[in-house]
Amino acid sequence: MPKISIMPSNPAKLRVIWLQGITCNGNTHSFLNDPSLGTLLDSIELLHHPLLPCAKTLKELVKKLPKSDILIFEGAYSPSFERAGMAMESLLMTLALKTKHIISMGSCASFGGIFKENDPEHISGIVFDKENDSGPLRDMRKKVITLSGCPAHPKWLSFVIEMIKANKPILVDEYRRPRELYAYLVHNGCLRNEYFEWKVDSDHFGTKEGCLFYAQGCQGPFTHGSCNKILWNEVSSKTRSGTPCVGCTEPTFPKRDLFTTKTYMSIPSEMPLGIPKRSYLALAGAAKSFHIKRLEERLIDDHT
């Protein structure tokens, strides 16, 4: 007999499985940082999670692979990689067929990420292999939401779960990333925007002043992500702590020489997204011809 609920509007909880491929567990720990984790967990039923209390251990999970509403996959894919003795080729594929929604959590699951570098031939993301849609779940892509990032932000994940729960359609880009999260560039909301506008370089690391795009390798102007809108750990971001954006949400991650800007004739060789080089040069030339005293001074003179 089904239990009669006193709350008649109480909807069935979404059944969620969190499965890991080749991973560092970074997305698992990023997820645990969500300060409203409790509210989120109250609204779902965790069939399996590597660290949180859940209905089934991994060993129990692989014995009889259950149906679910959401499958969250963390880590890169390789057909022969095993969990509890079961190869991903059948484990991921079966769980994917038995679920309604799949969330590709982090850049390894999304594009192959860092770990792909050691075995590029066999390691990929679940739908995409770098930019190519040749991953094992490419034919199921319609039910996949990509949350690239190394790691992905916990609030990006809870946003997608809430949207699924509310039965609302999620607008996605070419890599199936939610447009509302990834239409922004990491550059948007960066506290150094004014230095970018007036082409004021950061002399060196460890200061509040200057833009990191000209010499320190910042990829913020051409990396999709809302890092400077939905802040990390509620308080900061790479660029807010003076670290260049390393482009971790893009299929090209990780590029090389991450702390240096590649230049051509002393102009950054990669342009801000969608900006023609000629437009950039015209504007940069004009901006640089001014010397704006306020932007050349320290923001706050003395801490003492």
Next chain:
Amino acid sequence: MITHELIERIEGEAVLDFQTDKSGVVQDAAIRFLHFRGMEAILEGRNALDALVIAPRVCGICGHSHLIAAARMIENAYIDAGFSLTISPKAHAIREITLSCELIQNHIKWLYLVMLHESGKLLAEEPPVALKALYVTSQINQLCALFSGQWPHSSYAIPGGVTCDPTHIEVMQALKILSEVERFVEDEVLGCHAEVFRNHIRDDSLLSLGGDFGKLLRNFERLRLLDTGKSHGRFLVLGESGGSITNSVQSTADIALVSEDCSHTFAEGGVTYAKNALYNGEFYEGGPLARALVSKRDGISTLYQRHGDTALTRITARIEEMVTLIAHVRSLVSSLDLSQPSFIPPSSIESISGEGIGIVEAPRGSLIHRARIERGKIVEYSIITPTQWNLGNGTASNLGIAQKAMIGAESIAKASLIFRTFDVCSVCTTH
């Protein structure tokens, strides 16, 4: 009888091969790690500074330790190449703050997600709510991010200092978070004031403690595990003040005596990806207990004299380290001199050819990053992780640390719980 036991709810997964006698008592235990990513190979050929982005991805829970180890390694290579490199006391303190935050959140997660959960399960009890603990770990990680930009996977420590340039706004926020963390630890973890907790260690009356730590100890007592888990009683700390070992007598450690043994790995026809880490050819235990003994923190030293390296001592050392680190972070944050530079630019990385070594006391013990750099490029990279010290596979005459601790356990389930007192991380072990 031989049983293969899959160990979950650790970082990654491990397989333990137990040999038991008729009554189920563990006679032998082999530890296997079956996942491997090849982090060292991924680092090789890259610009040395890229290690500040790649290395943290060795591990989701202690990636910050890997960042600091990589930064120290590159700094050491500058010195080796004959260049000078200076770190301001402020940058040094900020690194220590963020690194300590990583240890604190690790120890809390271990207590709630792993130890209370698994010991409760063995007693057929409902595991306690971990959510209150996860809220606090999210706060500690927030404290870290005030300086490092984010946790996990920050790259804010660079040769010459740190990228951030904090103001008093960050300092005051950090102190406020610390107060919350202190309150949680006293109200929920210890059930008493930190000083009262220290008195209980000295008086050997820990079992009378309330709080979730007391509950864990009582779980262990009910399972008759408190006095089990003894290993070799050899300890090693390489990451602090030049390094020390203690084996009844304490002496200075010599990094040249550290070696890796691959004889059990797949590459040599063995059964695991994990290499053993050895000091002078022997297994040494690293981690909170080793650090407390080497730095002669009086409470844990007294407890060790009474009980040896038992589960009681090992568990208490991790909790005591957390309490000590919280006070340490408070004093570091309170005394930050913000007028000092965050970063003192060294020569360009392309001018560096040399060898570097960076050692960090990570949550589970001594972490070593070593590399050979040629004109700023990584030619060779080698990582020895803390769990390689504690979770190595030895032979009957030369057992690994956790192996020895598990042998003699009354059952496989109990041996597995003893295994977890070492805070197991498979992603680090094989990397």
